[in-house]
Amino acid sequence: MKNNVITVKDIKISIVNDNNEDYICISDIAKGKSDNSRAADVIRNWLRNRYTLEFLSTWEQLNNPNFKVFESEHFIEQVGLLTFTPSVTEWTERTNAIGLYVKRGKYGGTYAHKDIAFEFASAISPVFKLYLIKEFQRLKAEESKNKDWNAKRLLSKNNYLIHTDAIKNYILPNTDYYKDKSWLKYAEEADILNVILFKTTAKEWRKLNKELAKTSNMRDYATINELTVLSNLESHNAELIKEGKTKEERFNILSSIASYQLNVLNKASEIKKIES
Template structure:
């Protein structure tokens, strides 16, 4: 499981965020609660969780996102919610209902109570609608920055793919196209090699993709994600080498498919944006 940690800022308070598997973002309730009580934010969270409306809101969120939510235990909790004797903590909520929307993390740095962004924003609104707006403003700024970085990575890898395709087509011209071929035959050979890569990586030719996606603009490669573009760039270079080695098209298809599978499996567990943090990784 890949976890990425980030910070947003609201009215002088640093609020931690961590993302699991690049999808589910959890925001620190402990940091948000410091806006109300900097000395002991735990009590702010507990007071919020004592509220019957809060408990019911959390239950609805769990039912929408958590198939293992313990509804029976929740009913027991709800029957007590709102009473003077009712006490609820994040740990107790998690243990009793098998909740996933709120998590408790140990550690001096980065520890505390975190909640899914949906829940965290509701908590911030309960503390102060004004404070929630400041949080949302910087949260959106963070998302825009991430989208910009992703777009840049995508464009760089698209450009890299085009450079490698030039190398690849040069190899086709020098090794596969006899001088006596007609222009039509030459064009067909190029298309065949391009589709060889398309089939190896995407499982379909460019024409098949177009027929299957009549409403989309561009081509199958324009629709590719970041991982696919990076693998495609490597495949094009590898295919040029295989062509020079005299491998047949059927042999190359198998070798390229195996390469695509290995590299896609590897990239699933890698955060490509982390490349920029490596020595010499800045572009």
């Protein structure tokens, strides 16, 4: 689960992403109510409402094949009774609902799927709901903006696993870790690619960029095109290692590949800029 916190009208609201679905803490949203009502009481009173229960039931039927419709109807039938004070836990356990749940510990509280959370916000304040939606959209836009970069970084990391696995399987078995320090080829192999793409080793870069090196590394400053080529080089290098190519042979081959691919990608980027 990934946690985020947004601020709406000076109220911090937690958001949890579970299986690519966003759940918003309605316990936090309840703090937006003008009076000093306890969040638990606000949620309980909201859950007593017929419209709320019908909305929740319909949402579950659309999104949850395991929802117990008959049990939800039992809740709706009790609306208006003074003794009817349902809790979120009671609702979820008896109906097998997935749109609401209670979370313990850090970021604890009652969470609702974003569709339901926005509906709950309407009951608190239509104006507060608008601010909530706006801030939520800002968060999603920020995540989307970083998506391309993160995807390339992930691609690079995944291919690095292929790369290092090839080194482990095809070079290290012939090495005595104590007599022969060639196991350091893990780092050296990475630096072959660093020199090809960035014209320096990681160690040299850290020495020249001491402040930046405290919180980042050389590859964090690579362009999307460089990261794309890097991921390709790692896969190529793994294959060349399997073929038994020497380090010098691999360096020459990979240099040619990198030069060609970067040239193609950079030209394509320039054409795209002109066309746009």
